[in-house]
Amino acid sequence: MKVLKDILYKVSLTSTIGNMEVEVGDIVFDSRKVLSGTVFVAISGTQVDGHAFIETAIEKGAVAIICETMPEKLQGNVTYVQVVNSSKALGIMASNYFENPSEKLKLVAVTGTNGKTTTVTLLYQLFMEMGYQTGLLSTVENKINELTIPSTHTTPDALSIQKLLRQMVDAGCTHCFMEASSHAIVQERTAGLTFAGALFTNITHDHLDYHGSFDEYIKAKKKLFDELPKDAFALVNADDKRGMVMLQNFKGSGHTFGLKFPADFKAKIISNTLEGLELEIDNRQVWFRMIGQFNAYNLLGVFAIAVLLGEEEEEVLMQLSKVPGAQGRFDKIAMYGITAIVDYAHTPDALENVLKTIQGVRTGGEQVITVVGCGGNRDKTKRPVMAKIATQFSDKVILTSDNPRDEEPMSILREMEAGINPVDFKKTLVIEDRREAIKTAAVMAKKGDIILVAGKGHETYQEIKGVKYPFDDRQVVAELLNLLNKD
Ligand SMILES: CC(=O)N[C@H]1[C@@H](OP(=O)(O)OP(=O)(O)OC[C@H]2O[C@@H](n3ccc(=O)[nH]c3=O)[C@H](O)[C@@H]2O)O[C@H](CO)[C@@H](O)[C@@H]1O[C@H](C)C(=O)N[C@@H](C)C(=O)N[C@H](CCC(=O)O)C(=O)O
Ligand SMILES: Nc1ncnc2c1ncn2[C@@H]1O[C@H](COP(=O)(O)OP(=O)(O)OP(=O)(O)O)[C@@H](O)[C@H]1O
Numbered sequence: 231m232k233v234l235k236d237i238l239y240k241v242s243l244t245s246t247i248g249n250m251e252v253e254v255g256d257i258v259f260d261s262r263k264v265l266s267g268t269v270f271v272a273i274s275g276t277q278v279d280g281h282a283f284i285e286t287a288i289e290k291g292a293v294a295i296i297c298e299t300m301p302e303k304l305q306g307n308v309t310y311v312q313v314v315n316s317s318k319a320l321g322i323m324a325s326n327y328f329e330n331p332s333e334k335l336k337l338v339a340v341t342g343t344n345g346k347t348t349t350v351t352l353l354y355q356l357f358m359e360m361g362y363q364t365g366l367l368s369t370v371e372n373k374i375n376e377l378t379i380p381s382t383h384t385t386p387d388a389l390s391i392q393k394l395l396r397q398m399v400d401a402g403c404t405h406c407f408m409e410a411s412s413h414a415i416v417q418e419r420t421a422g423l424t425f426a427g428a429l430f431t432n433i434t435h436d437h438l439d440y441h442g443s444f445d446e447y448i449k450a451k452k453k454l455f456d457e458l459p460k461d462a463f464a465l466v467n468a469d470d471k472r473g474m475v476m477l478q479n480f481k482g483s484g485h486t487f488g489l490k491f492p493a494d495f496k497a498k499i500i501s502n503t504l505e506g507l508e509l510e511i512d513n514r515q516v517w518f519r520m521i522g523q524f525n526a527y528n529l530l531g532v533f534a535i536a537v538l539l540g541e542e543e544e545e546v547l548m549q550l551s552k553v554p555g556a557q558g559r560f561d562k563i564a565m566y567g568i569t570a571i572v573d574y575a576h577t578p579d580a581l582e583n584v585l586k587t588i589q590g591v592r593t594g595g596e597q598v599i600t601v602v603g604c605g606g607n608r609d610k611t612k613r614p615v616m617a618k619i620a621t622q623f624s625d626k627v628i629l630t631s632d633n634p635r636d637e638e639p640m641s642i643l644r645e646m647e648a649g650i651n652p653v654d655f656k657k658t659l660v661i662e663d664r665r666e667a668i669k670t671a672a673v674m675a676k677k678g679d680i681i682l683v684a685g686k687g688h689e690t691y692q693e694i695k696g697v698k699y700p701f702d703d704r705q706v707v708a709e710l711l712n713l714l715n716k717d
Contacts, residue, residue: 231255234269234294234309237326241319245300248309252293257323257389266291271320274298280316296323317388321421324392331395332424335365335403338535339410339420341451342431342467344580345528346384346409348520349431351556352532353407359549360541365398365406367391370557370688374401385414388421395423405539412450413440420454427463427538428454429531432470434579439609448472455480463538467527468493487534489526495534499526504562504569504591516547520555521562522587558687560584561704565711567677572703574687576605576632578615581684585623588680596678597625599671603664603685604646606637613642614649621654624682626674628659630667632685633693664692665706672710683707 231253238250255267261283264270270287272280272295284301294309295301298316313319325332340349347369354366354373366373369384374397385408386394398406410420410428433451451472455464456479464480466473468488477484487495500508500515507518509526511533518529529550536546561572571588575581581602588598600620604613620627629646631639639662650658661667671681683703686692692701 231267232327234311237269237323238311238319239322239326241322242314244312244314246309246311247300247304248294250309250311252309254294257320257327258287258292259320259387259389261287261290264290264292268292269294269296269323271316271323272297273316273320296320315418317418318421321388321392321418321423323422324389325422328392328396330424331392331399332406332422334399335395336405336426336539337395337423338405338407338539339423339425339428339454340407340431340531341410341412341415341428341454343434343577344583345431345524345531346411347574348525348528348556348559349429349531350407350409351559352528352550352553353535355553355555356532356536356546356550357405357407359552360545362405363401363403365395365403367394367406367408368556369409374398374403377401383414384409384411385419388419391419391423410454412447415453416450425458425462427465427535428458429535430455430464430466430470430473430476431527431531432467432579433472434577448475452476452478458482465495465531465534465538467531469527485534485538487527487530489523489530495530495537497526497530497533499523502526502587502590511547512543514544514547516551518551519553521560521591522583523590524583524587525555525560556688558689558704560587561687563704563707563711565708566715568672568675568679568681568711570672570681570683570707570711572683572687572707573685574689575684576686578612578619581616582619582623584682584684585619588682589623592680594678596680597676598623598680598682599626599628599674600624600682600684601628601630601664601667601671602682603630603632604642605632605685606635606639606642608635610645613645614647616649617646617658618649618651620684621650621658624657626657626659626671627654628661628667628671630661630664631692631694632664633689634695635693636695639694664701664703665710668703668706669710672707672714681707 235250254269258268259271264287270292340346357364372379455476463483465485468486468491486493498510563570575584690702691698
């Protein structure tokens with residue numbers, strides 16, 4: 231049990247009614263999860279306003295209410311605390327409740343449109359290789375050393391973050407690497423966290439359905455850097471137009487990395503093949519298992535963070551060259567002379583990067599067959615753009631379903647088709663069923679060909695009308711290539 235006044239330490243309060251010394255058993259921000267003796271935080275969300283559930287929360291046993299507007303009817307035995315921002319209050323309260331775990335380890339956030347999962351996973355793998363007890367919060371999985379905890383979000387809610395960090399500290403972790411999505415930053419899921427540093431990878435067209443405009447999306451990312459403590463470091467991609475924007479209001483120590491423009495941390499690509507990347511970093515030539523220019527950025531970012539955290543450069547490069555990287559990110563399945571690549575690319579920029587990477591490692595007359603779809607209930611503007619990119623950089627394209635969610639798969643596919651240049655229709659097929667689409671690609675492929683299955687990466691399901699059906703691109707690809715045994 232904790233005293234309400236203590237868990238409200240550092241929260242901006244507007245007014246209070248009732249006993250601030252009341253003991254609370256837990257913090258809850260969903261009325262459906264309220265138990266007797268808890269404090270309920272009312273948050274105005276994207277779907278509903280949590281303030282509408284204050285009465286229900288009290289009926290279920292909440293002893294204290296945190297809200298932005300005081301309810302008209304007050305109950306005598308309940309404490310009401312009015313705050314400036316409930317979401318922010320939740321983060322700070324959760325940190326106090328779990329005894330500020332982020333202050334007890336080195337916590338680094340990675341933000342940007344693409345490369346977050348890859349970067350934090352590489353950091354986690356690197357620090358584990360270097361012998362540190364390490365935590366990870368990522369889209370694919372959360373880790374406390376070897377223990378895997380399934381992930382529901384790129385960045386969990388504020389309460390879950392603090393709870394996971396507490397478990398990490400209790401398990402002896404000295405470092406944690408986490409993704410900070412723009413949704414999470416805007417919704418204050420990162421409030422109350424003490425960061426040792428943060429990295430900006432890049433920013434391109436995504437999530438405009440949520441943020442409304444590109445400027446708002448940039449502002450969301452920048453907020454993370456604006457709010458970093460003075461003793462933290464910020465590392466930004468110097469080759470991204472918005473890299474320096476992130477540092478504008480930052481008062482701590484700002485650093486840059488890049489392949490093209492002058493930067494504090496620089497790398498040069500020596501060779502880039504389907505087998506791996508050779509980079510020159512810090513006057514040393516190092517071979518890595520990852521493929522493609524974008525991974526040169528990710529690897530350099532990881533190297534720079536490790537150095538900024540005080541690690542020795544040579545040791546970092548030696549260990550980094552061994553790590554495998556994230557699941558479903560340029561995952562290679564080579565069978566019967568055909569190379570299939572499963573990649574999570576689900577934004578125009580990521581798709582273009584992956585396809586350019588494949589073009590860059592092509593050796594001769596092999597064809598590139600791309601299987602790609604776009605998710606339902608998400609940013610529609612990227613649909614025609616992604617189809618156009620797929621046809622631009624592939625010899626054959628099969629448009630198929632991603633996670634259609636509540637939308638009709640064929641209407642998503644028609645929106646994708648609208649972006650295709652008429653001369654490219656002859657190389658494009660539309661096959662709604664994802665398994666059939668992958669099978670067709672496998673049938674079409676000849677020895678030496680490269681099949682890209684884009685969009686779902688590590689996901690093990692396909693979400694159709696509220697139901698998650700088991701579907702793992704990596705398994706389906708391997709199974710179908712095996713079945714068709716091209717020997
Ligand atoms: C659009 C969005 O981001 N929504 C997130 C947000 O929910 P919300 O505040 O909008 O929820 P809401 O339904 O309007 O409810 C408002 C409040 O009322 C409460 N409530 C609601 C109903 C009720 O009966 N009682 C009650 O108390 C809710 O618990 C909530 O506190 O806050 C919740 C808690 O943190 C998140 O779980 C939820 O993520 C939803 C499920 C989601 O799908 N989010 C995606 C878009 C997301 O966050 N993605 C990013 C990654 C994006 C990327 O890079 O690809 C991520 O970090 O995962
Ligand atoms: N630094 C990068 N720049 C551009 N594209 C990248 C970069 N790193 C990875 N990608 C591409 O973007 C896709 C998503 O990568 P990753 O999962 O690491 O990014 P993310 O930012 O975590 O995205 P999400 O939050 O949607 O998972 C990869 O599959 C790859 O194709």
